[in-house]
Amino acid sequence: MTSSTVVNLVLAGITLGAVYLLMAMGLTLVYGVTKVFNYAQGSFFTWGGYIAWCLSVGVLRWNYYLAIPITILVMFVMGMVFQNLIVLPLRSKPGWDFTVIIVTLGCALVLDNLALVAFGALSKTLPNLLEGNIRYGKFAFAKHDLVMLLTSLVVLAILQVFLSKTWTGMALRAVSQDNIGARIVGLPLNLLYSYAFGIAAVLSTIAGILLVPRTLLYPEVGWEVVLKAFVVMVLGGLGNIKGTVVAAFILSIAEVFISFIFGGIWAMPIFLAGLVVVLVFRPKGLFGQW
Amino acid sequence: MVNQIRKYSLLIGTLIILAILPAFFHASTYIMNILILCLIWGVMAQSWDLILGVASVFSFGHLSFFIIGGYVCGLAAKYMGVSPWLGYLLAGMVAAIIGLIIGIPCLRLQGMYLAIVTFSLQFVLPTVIVYFGPGRSQTFSTGGSFGLENIPSPTLFGYTFNRGELVPFYYLSFVFFIVAMAVIYFIIKSPVGTAFKALRDAEPLAKTLGIDEYKYKLLVFAISAFIAGVTGAYYATYFQLISPSSMTLDVFLIVLVMVLFGGLGVYPGAAIGAFVITIANELLRPTLSWRLVILGMFIIFTMIFMSKGLMGIPDVFRSLYRRRLRQRSDRSENQE
Numbered sequence: 001m002t003s004s005t006v007v008n009l010v011l012a013g014i015t016l017g018a019v020y021l022l023m024a025m026g027l028t029l030v031y032g033v034t035k036v037f038n039y040a041q042g043s044f045f046t047w048g049g050y051i052a053w054c055l056s057v058g059v060l061r062w063n064y065y066l067a068i069p070i071t072i073l074v075m076f077v078m079g080m081v082f083q084n085l086i087v088l089p090l091r092s093k094p095g096w097d098f099t100v101i102i103v104t105l106g107c108a109l110v111l112d113n114l115a116l117v118a119f120g121a122l123s124k125t126l127p128n129l130l131e132g133n134i135r136y137g138k139f140a141f142a143k144h145d146l147v148m149l150l151t152s153l154v155v156l157a158i159l160q161v162f163l164s165k166t167w168t169g170m171a172l173r174a175v176s177q178d179n180i181g182a183r184i185v186g187l188p189l190n191l192l193y194s195y196a197f198g199i200a201a202v203l204s205t206i207a208g209i210l211l212v213p214r215t216l217l218y219p220e221v222g223w224e225v226v227l228k229a230f231v232v233m234v235l236g237g238l239g240n241i242k243g244t245v246v247a248a249f250i251l252s253i254a255e256v257f258i259s260f261i262f263g264g265i266w267a268m269p270i271f272l273a274g275l276v277v278v279l280v281f282r283p284k285g286l287f288g289q290w
Numbered sequence: 291m292v293n294q295i296r297k298y299s300l301l302i303g304t305l306i307i308l309a310i311l312p313a314f315f316h317a318s319t320y321i322m323n324i325l326i327l328c329l330i331w332g333v334m335a336q337s338w339d340l341i342l343g344v345a346s347v348f349s350f351g352h353l354s355f356f357i358i359g360g361y362v363c364g365l366a367a368k369y370m371g372v373s374p375w376l377g378y379l380l381a382g383m384v385a386a387i388i389g390l391i392i393g394i395p396c397l398r399l400q401g402m403y404l405a406i407v408t409f410s411l412q413f414v415l416p417t418v419i420v421y422f423g424p425g426r427s428q429t430f431s432t433g434g435s436f437g438l439e440n441i442p443s444p445t446l447f448g449y450t451f452n453r454g455e456l457v458p459f460y461y462l463s464f465v466f467f468i469v470a471m472a473v474i475y476f477i478i479k480s481p482v483g484t485a486f487k488a489l490r491d492a493e494p495l496a497k498t499l500g501i502d503e504y505k506y507k508l509l510v511f512a513i514s515a516f517i518a519g520v521t522g523a524y525y526a527t528y529f530q531l532i533s534p535s536s537m538t539l540d541v542f543l544i545v546l547v548m549v550l551f552g553g554l555g556v557y558p559g560a561a562i563g564a565f566v567i568t569i570a571n572e573l574l575r576p577t578l579s580w581r582l583v584i585l586g587m588f589i590i591f592t593m594i595f596m597s598k599g600l601m602g603i604p605d606v607f608r609s610l611y612r613r614r615l616r617q618r619s620d621r622s623e624n625q626e
């Protein structure tokens with residue numbers, strides 16, 4: 001392994017990590033605010049990709065840069081509808097923390113197979129956001145990778161500002177810190193839950209649009225990403241944003257190196273083994289609260 | 291007493307019906323195949339219910355033990371000439387040991403973490419199986435994504451069970467089903483099952499009485515892994531094939547629907563659910579890709595509207611009946 005390979009791999013890892021971070025942030029936000037483990041997040045990823053594909057290259061042939069904001073809007077609404085239609089009716093039932101896991105799993109099954117019915121098993125692809133490479137001496141870096149990295153970081157920065165400065169963002173944080181307290185002061189909980197799901201759907205859609213040119217688009221594509229995001233989230237400690245960031249980059253760089261050395265299929269088994277080892281010694285993740 | 295007789299009559303009636311079913315359907319290989327599948331998935335669903343419903347452990351990796359069992363039995367038979375009977379036992383033991391290896395670190399985790407770790411097994415195991423496929427080594431192959439083929443079927447008194455005659459195979463499956471269901475029943479009725487009931491109903495009290503939750507969870511995890519392993523081995527010898535395609539997300543969710551639709555943690559619920567869902571799954575085959583969409587919606591509706599599954603239906607009727615009685619007594623009081 002030459003030094004230029006190492007640099008390229010690290011760069012690829014950081015890019016990938018930024019995208020995983022988007023997914024993991026969506027999961028963390030939903031878990032923090034609504035206490036739901038959303039297994040259907042991977043399907044949001046897939047459907048975001050498919051809707052963008054439909055609007056741009058697939059069916060309607062709109063300009064790609066016009067298609068993206070519309071996709072994001074559609075997915076935001078879809079996330080909110082999902083919350084109101086599926087998660088909300090369960091909330092009042094006994095043992096809902098278990099039922100909701102199963103129901104989101106069921107939704108993932110429905111959404112993935114609807115994608116299969118609607119678009120077929122044949123892989124689709126989305127265009128790169130920017131074509132071409134940047135060359136600097138021996139190092140080559142695809143412009144799309146740069147877009148991936150910058151977009152993710154910008155989106156995460158916007159999310160951070162939104163959560164810490166705006167009224168809605170602060171309300172979301174209040175709900176995640178103290179649900180009953182938030183209810184007492186009269187925050188509109190259902191609306192906030194819907195926002196959390198909507199934002200998570202948007203984050204996974206952006207992740208989808210960024211990552212699909214690299215991975216192709218097929219009905220089960222979301223699972224791989226969402227499982228890695230789950231590992232990131234658990235390793236970082238549920239609801240711990242700093243931990244999630246660190247975990248995302250550790251895992252993605254590790255993944256790139258594992259794929260390079262042993263082949264791509266070993267990434268997930270090694271992640272899993274690593275996760276179990278970490279959880280044995282720190283049952284709430286690397287940076288979890290004790 | 292009357293209640294007990296009613297309970298046993300129901301049990302015996304069900305067994306008799308199951309025993310004479312081949313008399314009606316022996317001509318159709320298709321239906322016999324589905325019936326055998328019902329029995330196999332019945333055991334599988336019930337063993338999953340043992341860990342998921344009775345012990346309330348979020349174990350989503352149960353299908354892994356099924357696949358591990360199938361491969362252990364198949365590989366042992368093909369490469370070491372182990373007879374399928376011994377293979378079943380071996381498969382169960384290996385599955386239980388792997389269950390212990392996974393369970394020892396994981397069962398200390400909280401529900402959500404455990405769910406994710408065990409669920410990831412679902413995705414990891416097939417890739418590992420495919421990796422050790424043909425061409426990886428000279429002496430040993432899992433058959434890759436096509437699966438391990440030509441696994442020998444069990445032989446009894448010189449008779450080899452085969453896919454040509456499904457009636458004997460049906461009765462073998464029936465015996466297997468009864469034995470496995472009885473084992474699960476005795477586990478639920480044993481001190482272990484009682485301990486879990488205590489932990490569920492009055493956790494602080496149960497813990498002060500010295501019930502070690504972790505120890506019992508580990509025990510039940512290993513037992514249910516054992517049963518799942520044996521079931522997987524039986525499935526492999528029945529189809530003479532075991533492949534990673536038995537471990538896709540669809541299969542996982544279908545088995546999960548069986549458990550949930552039957553009723554989580556209510557004893558014969560999962561097996562009944564398995565019968566209903568296996569047949570429904572076959573009936574839905576003409577709908578092609580819509581089948582899984584429909585099954586998925588089925589999960590959602592079951593969980594939203596029938597959270598106790600099929601086993602909750604008698605409760606619904608009972609409460610309706612009680613309400614009728616109460617209304618009647620109210621009315622008679624008003625008249626007085």
